[in-house]
Structures are given as C-alpha cells and as structure tokens.
Amino acid sequence: MTAMKYRKTIIAGNWKMNKALAEAEALASEIKRELAEFREADVVLCPPFTALKAVGEVIGDTPIKLGAQNMHWESDGAYTGEISAAMLRDLYCHYVILGHSERRAYFRETDTIVNRKVKAALAANLVPIVCVGETLEEREGDETEAVVRRQVERSLQGLGGELGRVVVAYEPVWAIGTGKTATPEQAQDVHALIRSVLASLADDDTAGAMRIQYGGSVKPTNAADLFGQPDIDGGLIGGAALEARSFVDIVKAAK
C-alpha cells in the first residue's frame, strides 16, 4: 500500500484564533500573490469564522480553497454560538477541520461528537479534515497505536462509501506549537498505521487513495522531509501558516 504515492498533496493553514479581519485579508492577499497559479498541491486556508467571507473574496476563483476550523453537527436550532455546515457552505467553504486536539482538550469534544460532525459535514458536501493524535503521556506510555487506532475508528465509523472523501490529519499533541516535530520516521509509522485502520474500515483501494496530513511544528526546514514519506500526503500547519513567507515555502516544499 505504501509502494506508490498517487495522492495529491494537501497543505492547509490552520490560523486558529488569530488574525482579525484586516490582518486576515492582508495574509490571504500575500499568499494569493504567490500561489494563485500553484497547482502541484491543494492549498487550503482556514481562518477564524469572522474572516471566512473576506478571505473567500480575496482568494476568489484561484485554486486556493477555504476551510473552517469547526462546526456544529445539527443543521439548525437553538445552539447559541454555534455554526452549521450549511452556513459554511454559504461562505464557499470546501473544507472543515474537525476534532482538532485543542477542541478535544479544551472543549471536551469526544470521538462520538467528532463522528457526528463528520457525518454532518459530508452530508453538506464539505470535506472534513479529521484530526487525531496522542499526547506526550500516551506516547511515553506506549499507547500511541491504541489511541490513534481508537480515534480513527470511532471518529470515522459508519460513513460507508463516504469515508473516501475524508482527509485525516495526524497531529501528535506533543508536537503542536512546541517546536518539537515528530521525526519523519515517527510520523511515517503512525501514518502507515492510520492507513491500515482506514483499510479495515473500508478497503485497500479506498485507504490507498485517502490523504493523511501531518501536523505539529511543520516549518519550511522540515517540510520536505516529512512530505517525502510514503504515507504523508501534506500538512496541517499552525504557527508557520500565520506568516505568508513560511506558509508559501512549506507549500512549495510539497512538490
């Protein structure tokens, strides 16, 4: 399954709770200037909700796509402060990040909740970027495989033929925002495990065509080595996505 890499690389910038409107527009404009003609990888910008419309207008009909960082699983109703999949579609979002470790840790999102969100996103024709990854304690306790397997199986259960549309992001929690990157070998091992779990949920062909991003302190200096691994199909970028130069350099490393 790892013999041939025929998946298109996908690089997404997760801006988290950064960039007010004017800053978001400026960052998107700079990225667009450099990447409007770039087609070697899929590029996705995920600004905060408040900047989705403006960033969408900046990137316009370039190949750069828009993504959100979260959504609710219900289509509408009395859920103060929440945003639905249809609202994201209204703003021309193509992608939505779901189950990020910060949402799991700070907002108590469980695999069951993530699974509901994934189903709602797919039903609305959004591509979910579903995040999984172990904490430092879990890695040191030799639980990485069990934790990641459980997160993938539970977050992606019951999707039937839709599973193939999902993008998975492996983000070891100990590597997020810490400057500690997983080595390409450490990341590759977990990516291969994730692909085998995907095969058990669907079949080898489906799993072989699905894209699995790595996230956690990706920088221009380590991107090419990570993306060169057989089962690593791109990156989910946090800190380095907040500056056009570093994000663009990471994207260009993906060729």
Ligand code: 13P
């Ligand atoms: P950093 O790139 O800042 O480590 O963040 C990774 C991340 O959480 C992307 O979703």
